[in-house]
Amino acid sequence: MNNVVELSGVTKRFGRVTALAGLDLMISAGEVHAFLGPNGSGKTTTLRLILGLLRADSGRLSVLDLDPWTDSTELHRRLAYVPGDVALWPNLSGGEAIDLLARLRGGLDNKRRDELITRFELDPTKKGRSYSKGNRQKVALISALASDVELYLLDEPTSGLDPLMEAAFRECVNELRARGRTVLLSSHILSEAEALCDRVSIIRSGVVVESGTMVELRHLTRTTVNARLARTPAELDTLPGIHSLQVTLQGVSAQVDDTAMDAFISKIAEFGVLALESHPPTLEDLFLRHYSTDTA
């Protein structure tokens, strides 16, 4: 088995709304995959299709070599899911909910559960109705992480967590990666995906518009370069692959295609480089590019 998740040409409509319009998604075993997209782009719908909670209108779906719609019970023994908006039973304590969900999944590692509760600083004796959104999410997260399964599906897992808990969460994901588990996490927080994930798929209006490793995706984007120069530069605007060029008395700033980098650096070197600063594209840049080109 190579690909843990294989979706191709998946469409899903809700009445007149087309939530997914021919979505392709491949996730191979052992990778931490980020599923990025703005609100309403179809992330949750995709996860629910992967779980067999929704039925696709067309397309091919295979998850852990099973059909999620027909073999959902068998499939669910091998995965754990944390919904984006966790609902807990109002009069069950957090601890009871953690144990119940893990048992229904097929097993509960008590030691790991207790360790996770400490790590996420959860009070498991509180009743479901008195938890905040973040704490409800922690309950589902702890229960999922306490189960030893092949695939973890996490829908915006950090949207309710504070920064400290986010750090704890990252640590947990890194441990899963080290143990060779596959993780699919959806997010609209770009820095999180960047820090955590091996590969990224970007979804927009129900279609995956880009998919690859962080390194691959960077090829598609531009590095930002700021340079302080001894002399005012000239003729820079004749170079190809240079964008948002701003020339001042002190120097230059520009966004440079990877293919144009060599020529650009050689050119500004002629004007005496005093200081040079460059940074690789963040996912924000990737996003801006993908979601502004179509609207512009």
Added chain:
Amino acid sequence: MTGTFALLRLALRRDRILLPAWILGLAAMVSISVSATKDLYPTEALRIGASSAINATAALVGLYGRIYDPTSIGALSLIKMTAFGAALVAIVFVFVVVRHTRTEEESGRLELLSAGVVGRSAPLAAGLLAGIGGSAALGLLTALGLVGVGLPISGSIAFGLSWMLSGAVFSAIAAVAAQVTTSHRSAVGISVAVIGLSYVLRAVGDLAANGPSFLSWLSPIGWSQQLRPFAGNRWVVVALPLLLTGLLIPLAFALRARRDLGAGLIPDRPGPDRGVLGSTRALAWRVQRSTVIAWLVGCMALGGILGSAAHNVTGLLVSPQMQKYIQLLGGTQGLIKAFLAAEIAIMASVIAAFAISATLRLRSDEVSGYSELLLATSTSRIRLAMNGFAIAVFGSAAVLLGTGIAIGLANGLASGDPIGQIGALLAAAAVQVPAIWVMASITLALFGWVPRATNAAWATLVAFVVVGEFGPLWKLPQWVLDLSPFAHSPRLPGGSVSAVPLIWLTAVAVALAAVGLLGWTRRDLQP
């Protein structure tokens, strides 16, 4: 209280179809009944005959109350609408008030609103205004309708007032219940229990030998009757519901002022840090057990009160003609049996409400997201649905059988034959169970195929009960009357019993349940 009117407008907007539909439907029922009765009893002699027969029949007095002026066409035609109607009105406005107070708070939507310029008491005030304002609109419309079909104005106003005040009192009771509990289910449960108790108190009071006894005066539904529309119009009785409403509303606001948003009066105690629940069946029982037990205890208590009143029924037979007439019908024993059979039948339709609400949990669990969590584990859809449905099926049977035992025990202790009576009433309860199962299965079928319309199960129950009560009066065709599963339940004790309808009802229940499960396994999860 800032923001009350904005919230009220929101509430009325959300209820813009349901509330007018209820109000118009109830008001129309009243006018239609009067027209039908007028045709049936055109002369005073006929009316006196019919009224005396009702007043002498314990089953009818227990269910509907007495007719205080046998010559009055208004009193005769509205006999089924006075207590029974007041209870129906009460149920509607309990739902309205709880829906706009505790339900909103529980769902967290109120938190969103409370962050805006909305005073702490505004949601409660808006909910109460919706309830009491709706009751007033209903009362007015009903009175107008009665005048419209040609009844005296004063009696029409008295009848409209009796309904309006029932709506107002129970709106206030619901408002208090919504402050005491943390879940809308418990708030509705407490309020409906008070309605049930009021109904039964007046039943027993009305049945007393020289009734109504003081018990009828302890009941808000009894007050609606004792206003005696079209039979003397005793206006002073209006003071009682007004007084109670006037006491309960400040109480609700005082309770609201003493608690936090989302909290009840009793703070949450911490729970265990580890769970023993290991299956969805255990979970379903855990989540619903207190409801099942509350229903069991409540219905057994009502059954006990009704059963202990059964031996009184002969006290109603005052005139010698009546006594002779009754002898023809099988003597006083036959009368008592008819009374018990009628009580068991009405309890069966009440317990059908439990079966429906327990099945509706499947839908509310789907909407709240519990089902998403559970179905992402190795729990299959069939198992999840069956576990919830089992609570409805076995829970309703247990509650009804328990009610039968309670009625039988109470009646048996009074008549000196507890064992025999328990056996008889247990059988009477058992034969009503399949009809209740049909109602649960209708709910499951709706859930499987039209999840967003699962609540229509309530409409089917109301339709079946109304058709059963008023269908013959309204001269509906037989096939319409036969649609109701309750029409096919054997009437015990006293009647004859055949297995055929029971087998049919059970088969229909099984088939509808299977259809529902099929739909559920084939459709999308629709939160």
